[in-house]
Amino acid sequence: MKDFDVLVVGSGAGGAMAAYTLTKAGHKVLMLEAGRDYDPTTETPMFNTGADAPLMGAGTVDKDFGFYDATVDGGWTVPGEPYTTGENSEFLWWRARMLGGRTNHWGRFSLRFSEHDFKGKTRDGLGADWPFEYADIAPWYDKTEDLVGVCGTNTGLDDMPDSAEGVLQPPPKARVPELLVSAAAKKLGIATAPMHRAVLTRPKDDRQACFYATPCGRGCSIGAAFQTTTSLIPMARATGKLEIITNAMVSSVDADENGKVNAVTYIDKETQQAVTLSARVVVLAASACESARILLNSKSEKFPMGLANSSGQVGKNIMDSTGASLGAQIPLLEGRPRYNEDGHTANHLFIPWWGHAQHARGELDFPRGYHFEIGSGFRAPGSGAPGNLQGYGKEIADQAKRQYGAYVGLALRGEMLPNAQSYMEIDEKVQDKWGIPVAKFHWAWSKHELKQVEHGLKTAKKILETMGAKFTDPLPSAETAIAKGGQIIHEVGSTRMGASATDSVTNQYGQTWDCDNLFVMDGGVFASNPHKNCTLTIMTLVMRNASWLASQLDKGAL
């Protein structure tokens, strides 16, 4: 099994894009994936109803986001693979153990970062700048959006850089409650825009267009909602240059005394045996915190603090998105005529960050922006009765009917700054069932995030009140409203890129400063975590950086 140029660890957004880009450029790739093989065309319960599922599909510790969620062998817990947390720290770590990783069930929100996002430190002195300009990466965003298939429009808003002409697919029409949000927000001087989602509204390659009927979190067997198992992985396989070993849990990367990486060790989960494969070039894309864990567990005489960690930054600077939500029953929407409002599952309109000018004028007491995702519409009922139903008989049935589809929720997703209290290390006392030492997380929000959430809750309340909602209870404090660390599942930054080897782990191509044949190609390399959901940028960086890696291989530079 030595007949490959690059060994890629992980098959999610990062690993699959790396394999796709490298094989298309003519290089042979061996991919190691810790989870089992997974085939969305046969395994997706697209049309099953809640009544077909245990507990009407309600979430349990086995299936946290509901019975039909596509996650295999994972969720908030992975059996036999614990992690620990420091004192007074809470951190939630969502993992999936399956081919395609978390792309099988992600929300597919796909918003570009802007020059403003890449240069936050230059602007306000906080966090870190990225080691390139927006202009360097803009063409790669175009290529990635085109390959992945993203619906949305160019808005010209300062928070949403335009895509090249013809790249975006047309977005679906806004839902009625979203139009009401839009009207209310407009009154407050806040714009709404079509959400950009990695969902096809027109056919592409072997993938079909969305038919607007089934919840995307279960996966999409027709390939409309992007997941690597219906797109990048089959496409890379079709080149004949990709080989995949599933159930292969990588434990360490080995390096020689010159600092060159020369092998990868994994546990074959079926035989429980450790297997060591020599490798010329290694790409880690096991997800931000798993890749950092592998590096920290790869200790040697030459690398006593873990591989590629001469800066001491591996595991540091972990950032999630901030999260908080506020919702209300909107009387105006009650009793409206019934029609299908499924759409492509998620919000068709959202509220991009509108505060650039206010920030520039110094009017805000928090440094970084956020957006709102809108939850609304007639949805297939689940296992719970929504709303505050009282009484019984016809009375309660009438209430339920009237209230159905009239609830609107605004979910804040905001930028977090890195801080010294939020990081991971290895817990030397605890091993997973494969004998690999586990990650230990430390977490604290700073005043920047709390002030931002406070502002967000007040704004959400104003928008909902403008729509006619009545609030009797006071708003919760930011400390109670803010989601836990990791809960928004946008954890990045654990192997950040930068302009210098002293304060970052990789250069702008994801190449580690310490080992030139070792790359990180997942969210670990993020220098900051703008509020715009990370995965489109993970894939864009990987397409760019794997192309650069391919050019280095072609030149014989590695």
Next chain:
Amino acid sequence: MDNTIQKGADYQYKSGMTRRDSLKWLSVLSASALVPSLAACGSPKDQTKAIAGHWPDLKLDKIQAKGYGKDPELVNADRMAWPRTLTPAQLTLVAVLSDIIVPRDGAVPSASEVSVPDVVDEWVSAPYDRQQRDRLDILSTLAWIDTEAETRVSKKFA
């Protein structure tokens, strides 16, 4: 399946009951004194007083069954991943109560006609924490209603 209902207390819920069957026993039920008396104790103050009197202190054995695990078959889900635990009498009581909450309305079926008692049975028999908490609440409520009915009309509720 014979679901003939005689006036009195021998109605028994069976899953898959027909519309005609449930209409029959519902009319029996609403003719009885139970529904109005339930309505009469609607004020929270009365309820607290009654509950304080004899809220059952059930000691339930922990459900030992296993859950469906982290990688269940999704397309053809196994609805019987764990055994059911409600007794026929409890199921019947759930049927009566759920049909008081959601009776048939024209063409819209009642709760028991769409097997709500089976879903409640699946729910309270499930080995997960949340369902186990609900099990204590629900079984306590069922036991309370029976005792309450006995003290009021010298008859079990259903």
